[in-house]
Amino acid sequence: MHLVRDVLDKQLLGNDEERMGKVDGIVLSLRDGRPPRVAFLETGASVLARRVSRRLAEAIEALERRWGIRQGPMRIPWERVRTTGTDVGVDVDARNSSAFAWERFLRERVVEKIPGAKE
Amino acid sequence: MLAACALACASPQQKLARSVEDAASWAASARLVAAAWAANKVPTAYAKSALESARGRLQRQRESLMNSVRELPAEHVATAVGLISRAESAVENMESAVARRDRPRLIHEYEPLPELERRLRALLQAARGSS
Amino acid sequence: MQVALGIVTSIAGFVEVGSISTSLQAGATFGFQLLWAIALAATCLIFLIEMSGRLAAVSKHTLADAVRERLGFGYHVVPLTAELIVDFLVLAAEIGGACFALQLLTGIRFQYWALPVALAAWLALWKGTFGAIEKGVSLLGLIALCFVVAAVQLHPRGRDVGAGFLPSLPQHHAPNYWFLVVSIVGATMSPYLMNFYSSGAVEEEWTEDNLVTNRLTALLGMGFGSCVSMCVLIVSAMVLHPEGVKVESFEQGALVLTRAFPYWGFLLFGVTLLVECFGAALEIGMNIAYVPSQALGWNWSENVKPSENARFCLVYTAAIFGAALLMLVGVDPIELTRFSMAFTVLILPLIVLPLLVIMNDERYLHEFRNGWLANAVVIVIVGLAFVLALVAIPLEILGGS
Numbered sequence: 001m002h003l004v005r006d007v008l009d010k011q012l013l014g015n016d017e018e019r020m021g022k023v024d025g026i027v028l029s030l031r032d033g034r035p036p037r038v039a040f041l042e043t044g045a046s047v048l049a050r051r052v053s054r055r056l057a058e059a060i061e062a063l064e065r066r067w068g069i070r071q072g073p074m075r076i077p078w079e080r081v082r083t084t085g086t087d088v089g090v091d092v093d094a095r096n097s098s099a100f101a102w103e104r105f106l107r108e109r110v111v112e113k114i115p116g117a118k119e
Numbered sequence: 120m121l122a123a124c125a126l127a128c129a130s131p132q133q134k135l136a137r138s139v140e141d142a143a144s145w146a147a148s149a150r151l152v153a154a155a156w157a158a159n160k161v162p163t164a165y166a167k168s169a170l171e172s173a174r175g176r177l178q179r180q181r182e183s184l185m186n187s188v189r190e191l192p193a194e195h196v197a198t199a200v201g202l203i204s205r206a207e208s209a210v211e212n213m214e215s216a217v218a219r220r221d222r223p224r225l226i227h228e229y230e231p232l233p234e235l236e237r238r239l240r241a242l243l244q245a246a247r248g249s250s
Numbered sequence: 251m252q253v254a255l256g257i258v259t260s261i262a263g264f265v266e267v268g269s270i271s272t273s274l275q276a277g278a279t280f281g282f283q284l285l286w287a288i289a290l291a292a293t294c295l296i297f298l299i300e301m302s303g304r305l306a307a308v309s310k311h312t313l314a315d316a317v318r319e320r321l322g323f324g325y326h327v328v329p330l331t332a333e334l335i336v337d338f339l340v341l342a343a344e345i346g347g348a349c350f351a352l353q354l355l356t357g358i359r360f361q362y363w364a365l366p367v368a369l370a371a372w373l374a375l376w377k378g379t380f381g382a383i384e385k386g387v388s389l390l391g392l393i394a395l396c397f398v399v400a401a402v403q404l405h406p407r408g409r410d411v412g413a414g415f416l417p418s419l420p421q422h423h424a425p426n427y428w429f430l431v432v433s434i435v436g437a438t439m440s441p442y443l444m445n446f447y448s449s450g451a452v453e454e455e456w457t458e459d460n461l462v463t464n465r466l467t468a469l470l471g472m473g474f475g476s477c478v479s480m481c482v483l484i485v486s487a488m489v490l491h492p493e494g495v496k497v498e499s500f501e502q503g504a505l506v507l508t509r510a511f512p513y514w515g516f517l518l519f520g521v522t523l524l525v526e527c528f529g530a531a532l533e534i535g536m537n538i539a540y541v542p543s544q545a546l547g548w549n550w551s552e553n554v555k556p557s558e559n560a561r562f563c564l565v566y567t568a569a570i571f572g573a574a575l576l577m578l579v580g581v582d583p584i585e586l587t588r589f590s591m592a593f594t595v596l597i598l599p600l601i602v603l604p605l606l607v608i609m610n611d612e613r614y615l616h617e618f619r620n621g622w623l624a625n626a627v628v629i630v631i632v633g634l635a636f637v638l639a640l641v642a643i644p645l646e647i648l649g650g651s
Contacts, residue, residue, distance in 0.1 A: 009326075010319050011311070011547050022318060022547035043547070051323060086309060086319070086613050094549075103549070107560035116376055117556040117563075144496045151493060151505050160508045161516045164357025169501045176498075240494065247422070 003038065011087045012043055012076070014094030021099050023088055024048040027075065041081070041088070043099055044073030070101040131191045135184070136246040139199050142180045143239040146206040149173035150232040153213050157222050166217050174210040177203055195246055202242070206235045256463060259384050260299075260471020261478060262391030263446070264292075266530035267347035268340070268437030269479045270523065271587050274503040276430050277486025279423065279496050282406075282414030285480055287431045289415055291438035292476030294634070296468050297627045298602065301609050301620070302444040303464035306451035309614040313448045314544035316608045329604075330545050332597040333441050334538065339590035340440060341534045342573035345371070346583025347527030350500050355520040361580055368574035371531050375566055380453040380536075380552040387529035394478050394526055396518045400510035401481035404488045411484065425648035432642050435634075436591030438476070441601045446537040449544070453553060461618065485510070499584055531570075539566040588646075595642045598635040602628065 007023055014020045025042035046064070050057035064070050074097060076090050083089035094100060111117050149170055156166035181203040188196050209231055216225035276284040302313050311319070318326045349363035374383060420427035456464070489506050490497065497503050500523065507515035536552055543550035543562045556563040576586070605628050609620040620628070 009322050011315060019547055019549045048323060086311065103560050106564055107557055111556050111560040111563060143494055147493045147495045148502050155505055155508050160512055165354060172499065172501055
């Protein structure tokens with residue numbers, strides 16, 4: 001499988017076909033004498049930022065920890081991948097996962113305080 | 120860099136031509152606005168604002184010409200400045216006529232404008248011709 | 251029925267502050283000479299829009315999705331950032347256009363309208379759904395047809411109008427002429443239109459069955475929209491050009507309809523400008539939220555309550571009020587429009603180039619990939635975009651006075 005072409009930057013879809021970010025990073029596990037395996041898929045602002053600037057990535061992760069949003073980017077074990085193609089389907093309950101951490105944070109702290117948000 | 124040079128190197132005739140053309144355009148604008156207001160086609164607030172803008176632009180062109188008088192062909196500059204000043208005062212009078220809602224006065228004030236515009240455009244042709 | 255609505259929607263997307271101001275300027279300064287530029291830009295746009303729609307209908311992915319997924323974040327970050335900047339500037343210009351229209355209609359200075367207009371736009375996006383907004387924008391936007399009526403009523407000579415469709419060299423003001431060509435292209439081929447159209451197709455859940463609708467909408471919608479722009483140019487050419495008035499502000503442009511409609515002309519101009527700019531502001535507001543949402547893979551939809559997609563809604567909220575701020579501090583809408591048109595042209599090659607890759611990708615388009623004609627057109631557009639991008643800045647300095 002061609003990881004960069006077929007997996008990286010593709011849309012992640014959870015159970016219920018819910019959009020939950022793109023595959024921002026791939027973590028390989030290196031094994032002695034054998035070819036590397038895909039351990040995890042990573043998604044999150046800090047993962048993306050790391051592709052541009054390490055300092056930016058660290059700043060984002062520090063912010064996420066300080067505000068209690070999440071402890072580091074979301075990692076999805078390769079075993080949870082259901083389908084690949086134009087999207088990567090994973091066996092994850094998107095809405096309750098760490099992929100929606102910022103969404104929940106912003107919803108509770110900002111959006112729901114504005115009138116008309118829930119009708 | 121080429122563009123900046125081209126801008127700086129616009130010939131005196133071209134600079135004069137541009138100023139004169141702008142002035143003619145704003146004088147014509149003022150005339151059209153006034154005519155429209157006199158015919159009840161536009162509201163007073165708009166007419167006042169548009170005439171004020173026109174006067175401001177005419178003033179700007181006149182001052183710009185006067186500031187560059189050394190670089191520009193002398194015989195044309197004096198004529199241009201004269202014409203633009205007259206247009207400016209006509210527009211100023213039109214403004215007060217509109218403020219007082221004095222239609223007959225307004226119509227009287229914009230009468231000289233077509234002639235002023237015609238002479239400005241003749242000047243423009245002369246300036247272009249010699250460049 | 252769906253086709254009719256799509257066509258009407260496309261008219262609204264076409265006629266906005268950029269196309270109105272460039273058409274007014276072009277007609278006033280050069281008469282009918284620049285009609286060919288509008289026609290050329292519209293033709294290119296028709297192809298681009300059809301492709302955006304086809305991509306969305308077949309792959310269920312929008313343009314922003316596909317650029318990230320297919321070309322990687324490394325490439326995408328550049329056009330993504332550029333598009334966000336351009337969208338923001340154009341959004342500010344549209345809000346400015348609406349504010350200025352209100353100044354024309356009420357006499358109250360445009361800065362005071364910045365917050366009310368922003369609030370109205372935000373409310374429409376906060377409470378409205380995609381379908382409701384598009385229907386509203388399209389139906390109200392039909393008022394722009396007053397320019398078509400005016401153009402007909404003024405009885406331009408057919409031969410003169412026809413001659414305008416053949417590219418010709420200007421007798422005077424060459425830099426200004428070519429600068430207007432660049433501006434017309436920038437106003438017509440706004441990057442936001444392509445992504446917005448593909449996002450709309452996904453919102454409306456288009457499938458391969460909608461491909462014919464897509465073609466008709468692109469062709470007739472953009473076609474009619476460009477006709478309205480051309481009529482603005484024609485009206486300006488007939489009313490302002492003979493008097494030697496160059497349009498440097500909307501104040502001067504406001505008179506164009508008073509000849510065809512003696513009593514209603516001024517009002518029609520003001521209301522048309524207001525409605526078209528406001529509608530465009532809504533579309534760009536949505537797009538400025540669509541683009542990062544899609545690039546980063548967030549959940550997004552205008553059809554969903556704000557509490558269900560917080561990130562998406564906060565982006566357009568920040569954008570709308572940020573853009574209004576530019577108007578509050580008194581930035582001139584027409585200057586801003588001019589600047590953003592030139593900037594659009596600069597980034598156009600980056601936005602169109604990915605289509606060559608994406609529209610030929612079997613995984614996205616299956617058997618609906620580009621044929622040789624579509625690919626040829628994209629290559630021509632990219633070439634044109636590169637040339638225009640190169641000359642845009644020099645012309646802005648030379649000809650944009």
